Amino acid sequence: METNQAGNHCNGCIDKSCAAALLDDRETDLIFNNRYISKIRRRSNIISEGSPVSHILYLRTGLVKEYRIRPDNQEQILQIIKPHSYLGMTSLFGDRINHFSYEALTDLSLCYIDSDIFIELVRKNGNFAFEILTAVERDSLNNYHRFINLNHKKIYGRVADILIYFSKIIFSSEVLPIPLTRSELAEMCGTSRESIGRVITIFKEDGIISTSGKNIIINDIKKLENISKFG
Numbered sequence: 001m002e003t004n005q006a007g008n009h010c011n012g013c014i015d016k017s018c019a020a021a022l023l024d025d026r027e028t029d030l031i032f033n034n035r036y037i038s039k040i041r042r043r044s045n046i047i048s049e050g051s052p053v054s055h056i057l058y059l060r061t062g063l064v065k066e067y068r069i070r071p072d073n074q075e076q077i078l079q080i081i082k083p084h085s086y087l088g089m090t091s092l093f094g095d096r097i098n099h100f101s102y103e104a105l106t107d108l109s110l111c112y113i114d115s116d117i118f119i120e121l122v123r124k125n126g127n128f129a130f131e132i133l134t135a136v137e138r139d140s141l142n143n144y145h146r147f148i149n150l151n152h153k154k155i156y157g158r159v160a161d162i163l164i165y166f167s168k169i170i171f172s173s174e175v176l177p178i179p180l181t182r183s184e185l186a187e188m189c190g191t192s193r194e195s196i197g198r199v200i201t202i203f204k205e206d207g208i209i210s211t212s213g214k215n216i217i218i219n220d221i222k223k224l225e226n227i228s229k230f231g
Helices: 025-032 114-123 128-148 155-171 182-189 195-207 221-230
Strands: 002-004 035-040 046-047 055-062 066-067 075-081 085-089 103-104 108-114 211-212 215-218
Touching: 025 114, 075 128, 075 182, 085 128, 108 114, 114 128, 114 211, 128 155, 155 182, 155 195, 155 215, 155 221, 182 195, 195 211
Parallel strands: none
Antiparallel strands: 002 035, 035 108, 046 103, 055 085, 055 108, 066 075, 066 103, 211 215
């Protein structure tokens, strides 16, 4: 992990969030003077479940896996977090203990912002607070609907849902450089690695998807959406 305490001022950051764009110069200076930037390598642990909340992490670049450990000591992946998002928000305003773990799926860049400073900005800047709450609510609804669907669909519908999730929510593209292992994909679908492999093979044979290297390419999004709907 590489860190950079100084760096360019937040006012000129090309990776600034929509919420941070609503801060005035004094508030932006406050963040700049109470943050540091880290370069994190792929598959590094970022936050561990049960650790105290000392900072809010802003994901500038890269992809992050948010997960928890179930009572059977298996991972439960909650969501994939894309750039320009904040990590640890759901734990900040509760008991100040991280209830989820975070792992870098790619090389990434993070801003660590002092949690007390972040709370101060939320309290004093209503527009900033509104953008933060909107983002948290959007993620919560996406995760809620995904887990509801997971419990009511067969394997074909579950796999279709995951591919649509990566296409529409994460990459905004029909070319999907999936950052998860086959086992992690199976975990997100609530099935086995072997079952995922069989469904992917069937989707390829039917021309719904194809593969190129590590990428999955959606060739027929309408068919995939129908499988998701009726699966």
